[in-house]
Amino acid sequence: MKRPWNWRRLNRAVHRDAGYLVAGLTLVYAVSGVAVNHKADWNSSWSLAPETRRFAPLPVTDRDTMAAALVAALSLPGPPRSSFRRAPEQIELYYDGWSVEADVTAGVAKVTRPRERPVLRDANYLHLNEPKGAWTWFADAYGVLLGALAVTGLFVLRGRNGLGGRGKWLAMAGILPVLAVLVWRWVNPA
C-alpha cells in the first residue's frame, strides 16, 4: 500500500543522503578551513625552512660571472635554470623547485626548497579552488548540498529535542556570534 505524503520523511531522507554525500569533502574543507584561518601566522600549504649557508665573499661583477662563482662556492649541482640580481651584490639562482638567494659581499646564502605540507596542501588546493574548471561546479554542488543539510537538519526531530524545543536555543547560539561580528563591523566600518 502506498504510504501517504509526509514532508518530514522526505526531509529525513534528504538530510541522510546529503550527509553521506558531503561527509568526505566536509572533512577536507574543515581541515583546510582551520589551516587558512591562521594564514597570517603560518603557511599551511608550504614548508619553506630556508637553509643558511656561508661562503668566502665573492667579487661583484656581471650576473653570469657571479652566478658561476656562487655555483662553485656552494658546490651547487650545475648552472641554474635562470638568475636575477636585485642589487649589485645580491644574486638569486633558480633551479627546478628550489632557489638560492645570496649576498656575495657578505658571503651569506639562503637555500630555499619549498615542500608541500602533506594533506594540508591538498586540502587547501581543493578548498581554495585552485583546480578551477569542473571543480568549481563540483564545489558549488557541494555548497548547495551543505545548505540543504543545514536546513533539513533543523527539522529532523520533533518535540523537546526539535526546533520547537532545545533546537531553537542551539540554533540561536550558533548564529549569535555571526550576528555579533556583523553588527560590530557595521558599527565600526573600516
Place this chain on the structure above:
Amino acid sequence: MRPAATTLLAIAAIAAASPALSAETKYGSGVGKADAVKISELLGHPEKYVGKAVRVEGIVTAVCAKRGCWMELASDKEFQSIKVKVDDGVMVFPMEAKGKVAAAEGVFTRIDVPADPKAGTGPEIVYRIQGTGAVIR
C-alpha cells in the same frame, strides 16, 4: 541515481578538474590582447601607462607563498622587477613558477603608499600590474 554511479560521477568530476600536464600553464584569461611592453619601459615612463592594459614578460623571481596571489617578474633591465597582483583565489600562481618565464597581462597601476612614522618610512609610489591573466612556461 545508484550510489555506485554517484561515486563514479564524483571521481570523473575530480579527474576532469585536474590540471592538464603541459609545459605551458594558463592562468585567468591568459595573455594576448594587450600590447607587449618591456618592464623597463613601464617603470621608466610610468605616467604613459598608468590605467592601461599591458602585457609584460620576464623571469618569475618571487611568488606569494601563502596564497599564490602575486608573482614578481624580472625586468629586462638589471635590478628592476614588477609585481603582478591578482585578487585572492582568482588565480593561484604556484611556488614552482620561480625561475620560469611568465607572460602576464593586466592594468598598470600606481599605488601611493603613505608615510609610516612608526616604521620610519616616507611616502612612496609603487607601480604594479593588477593581473587579469598569465601564462607560465
